[in-house]
Amino acid sequence: MSDKAYAVTPEWAGRAWIDDAKYQALYERSISDPEGFWGETGRRLDWIRPYTKVKDTTFGPGEVSIKWFEDGTLNVAANCIDRHLATKGDQVAIIWEGDDPSKDETITYSQLHERVCKFANVLKAHGVKKGDRVTIYLPMIPEAAYAMLACARIGAVHSIVFAGFSPDSLAGRIDDADSHFVITADEGLRGGKTVPLKKNTDEALERCTKGGGKVLVVRRTGNPVPFKDGRDLWLHDELAKVDADCPPVEVGAEDPLFILYTSGSTGKPKGVLHTTGGYLLYASITHQYVFDYHDGDIYWCTADVGWVTGHSYIVYGPLANGGTTLMFEGVPTYPSPSRFWDVVDKWSVNVFYTAPTAIRSLMGAGDDHVTKSSRASLRLLGSVGEPINPEAWEWYHRVVGEDRCPIVDTWWQTETGGILITPLPGAIAQKPGSATLPFFGVRPQLVDDKGTPLEGAAQGNLVLLDSWPGQARTLYGDHDRFVQTYFSTYPGTYFTGDGCRRDEDGYYWITGRVDDVINVSGHRMGTAEVESALVTHPKVSEAAVVGYPHDLKGQGIYCYVTLNTGEEPSDDLKKELVKHVRHEIGPIASPDIVQFAPGLPKTRSGKIMRRILRKIAEDEFSALGDTSTLADPSVVDDLISNRQNRK
Numbered sequence: 001m002s003d004k005a006y007a008v009t010p011e012w013a014g015r016a017w018i019d020d021a022k023y024q025a026l027y028e029r030s031i032s033d034p035e036g037f038w039g040e041t042g043r044r045l046d047w048i049r050p051y052t053k054v055k056d057t058t059f060g061p062g063e064v065s066i067k068w069f070e071d072g073t074l075n076v077a078a079n080c081i082d083r084h085l086a087t088k089g090d091q092v093a094i095i096w097e098g099d100d101p102s103k104d105e106t107i108t109y110s111q112l113h114e115r116v117c118k119f120a121n122v123l124k125a126h127g128v129k130k131g132d133r134v135t136i137y138l139p140m141i142p143e144a145a146y147a148m149l150a151c152a153r154i155g156a157v158h159s160i161v162f163a164g165f166s167p168d169s170l171a172g173r174i175d176d177a178d179s180h181f182v183i184t185a186d187e188g189l190r191g192g193k194t195v196p197l198k199k200n201t202d203e204a205l206e207r208c209t210k211g212g213g214k215v216l217v218v219r220r221t222g223n224p225v226p227f228k229d230g231r232d233l234w235l236h237d238e239l240a241k242v243d244a245d246c247p248p249v250e251v252g253a254e255d256p257l258f259i260l261y262t263s264g265s266t267g268k269p270k271g272v273l274h275t276t277g278g279y280l281l282y283a284s285i286t287h288q289y290v291f292d293y294h295d296g297d298i299y300w301c302t303a304d305v306g307w308v309t310g311h312s313y314i315v316y317g318p319l320a321n322g323g324t325t326l327m328f329e330g331v332p333t334y335p336s337p338s339r340f341w342d343v344v345d346k347w348s349v350n351v352f353y354t355a356p357t358a359i360r361s362l363m364g365a366g367d368d369h370v371t372k373s374s375r376a377s378l379r380l381l382g383s384v385g386e387p388i389n390p391e392a393w394e395w396y397h398r399v400v401g402e403d404r405c406p407i408v409d410t411w412w413q414t415e416t417g418g419i420l421i422t423p424l425p426g427a428i429a430q431k432p433g434s435a436t437l438p439f440f441g442v443r444p445q446l447v448d449d450k451g452t453p454l455e456g457a458a459q460g461n462l463v464l465l466d467s468w469p470g471q472a473r474t475l476y477g478d479h480d481r482f483v484q485t486y487f488s489t490y491p492g493t494y495f496t497g498d499g500c501r502r503d504e505d506g507y508y509w510i511t512g513r514v515d516d517v518i519n520v521s522g523h524r525m526g527t528a529e530v531e532s533a534l535v536t537h538p539k540v541s542e543a544a545v546v547g548y549p550h551d552l553k554g555q556g557i558y559c560y561v562t563l564n565t566g567e568e569p570s571d572d573l574k575k576e577l578v579k580h581v582r583h584e585i586g587p588i589a590s591p592d593i594v595q596f597a598p599g600l601p602k603t604r605s606g607k608i609m610r611r612i613l614r615k616i617a618e619d620e621f622s623a624l625g626d627t628s629t630l631a632d633p634s635v636v637d638d639l640i641s642n643r644q645n646r647k
């Protein structure tokens with residue numbers, strides 16, 4: 001091994017589903033015979049009509065079409081619930097841990113079955129049918145999982161909008177999905193503070209031009225909220241009117257399961273569409289092997305169901321495997337920075353999966369908050385969402401895992417549906433900061449900017465050469481944009497948007513986005529979205545946004561703002577602009593730094609040279625490179641002398 005590595009222990013090699021020999025053999029098979037490998041693996045799901053076709057995929061050039069198990073039919077809710085009832089009816093499916101540590105609930109598979117069936121009957125009673133899009137804007141409460149599974153049970157397509165998004169963002173997503181049914185709560189509760197979800201939904205619906213319809217409201221805090229008769233429905237009233245008999249609908253493997261909006265390099269979020277059979281299979285197999293999940297394990301992923309991690313690794317993967325999944329309403333630091341470890345001890349969590357930003361913030365709070373807990377139940381740790389710096393990795397390993405727990409650093413994306421590059425804990429030695437090696441069926445390649453493949457140890461752009469079952473099939477309503485975004489940069493391959501290095505051992509090290517997407521606290525954000533929000537402020541003429549390295553968040557949001565003629569820069573105006581962006585997009589998009597700039601560096605054809613802005617934001621302006629192509633090179637001097645991130 002070329003770098004510091006943590007070898008697989010004999011104990012792990014012995015107990016894990018996949019050891020080194022199995023990894024080698026299965027990986028080899030999955031690449032040389034994908035039809036055979038996935039054809040067999042697909043049988044882990046319960047099919048209503050078994051498939052006869054396995055893989056029919058092409059990445060172009062030209063047409064892009066991705067189909068798996070095309071002629072099979074199944075139901076996702078039946079796979080996640082009904083098929084476990086005979087053997088696991090009384091086993092806990094979901095452990096819910098409230099924001100307030102004294103509030104919790106356990107839900108068995110039998111209870112989950114009853115609740116999801118009733119929930120589905122409420123949807124049906126209000127006209128929701130197969131193929132309809134249902135928008136879910138909920139906090140981390142069990143009803144979020146019931147709502148997802150209820151949609152799946154009747155073949156409706158859910159579109160979850162993270163509860164931290166603003167009314168405007170919600171409205172855009174309701175309209176884009178042409179959704180006519182919204183599920184929300186009176187309020188959310190996080191870190192002791194309420195989030196006005198119903199109020200936001202009301203505001204969003206006022207702005208919708210296409211979508212809208214009925215609003216089903218979960219009572220969470222019980223505080224009074226406005227209610228519109230004829231449109232708004234209380235979930236508890238509706239549940240009282242229905243029974244628990246709801247047969248699962250037969251759904252085609254390639255029928256849509258959900259839409260999930262994510263940021264790209266343009267201002268408009270993309271509705272990533274996942275379908276039924278391949279997605280569930282991939283979520284299930286990766287959950288079992290990456291987390292080495294065995295019956296009876298208590299598994300906790302700290303993500304929110306508003307992101308893809310919550311979809312695949314809180315709800316669909318663990319439940320498809322008949323597992324016990326913990327769902328946490330709160331935040332890592334409330335009521336204290338010991339909260340994660342208190343919860344681990346309270347429920348004897350065995351597998352714990354979180355994001356580097358949380359690890360870094362808890363590392364900063366001091367080891368005492370960790371070491372006063374036992375954590376004896378922990379066996380495996382995971383990381384997702386952004387590159388983990390080796391220092392945070394080592395701390396996670398040494399302090400949280402007491403050198404006993406392997407760490408799976410899992411690289412994937414909303415578009416990939418499930419984990420693509422990761423160590424398997426019984427098979428692959430870990431190196432701090434590396435996502436290591438591809439999962440079964442995954443064919444990574446590095447290419448230079450011209451698309452030429454790079455062999456051996458190299459650094460370049462990460463593309464994938466072939467499809468895997470969990471891959472997104474299209475962008476909702478915009479297949480051209482799907483093809484353009486992912487398959488046109490390096491024709492014939494799926495371009496991830498990530499930069500990556502491969503070392504002498506063939507290990508992959510993701511270096512971060514190479515497009516205009518930034519990763520702030522593990523949340524993906526298009527710089528163009530923040531720019532669009534800034535220019536809607538009446539005093540702003542122009543804005544350019546870039547990421548810069550941030551100790552806790554991974555990347556921070558740095559905004560260069562040009563004001564309209566006659567407007568005066570001031571600290572108050574900076575604060576107002578930060579508030580404005582939070583209001584337009586949501587608190588996750590809060591600018592960290594605003595710099596007023598009389599002019600932006602543009603080429604003669606008017607293109608903003610972001611490379612220069614990135615360097616200045618990083619305080620690395622001695623290496624600006626060639627500025628001679630700028631229409632007005634003198635703007636750079638002003639930008640440098642007024643830079644806001646002096647190290």
Ligand code: PRX
Nearest residue numbers: 384385386387409410411412413414510524
């Ligand atoms: O840049 C990569 C980063 O997060 C991006 C995907 O973001 P999103 O679609 O929101 O999904 C996040 C959760 C799967 C990727 O393009 N990323 C994700 N995981 C890692 C990562 N970067 C480095 N290491 C990871 N383990």
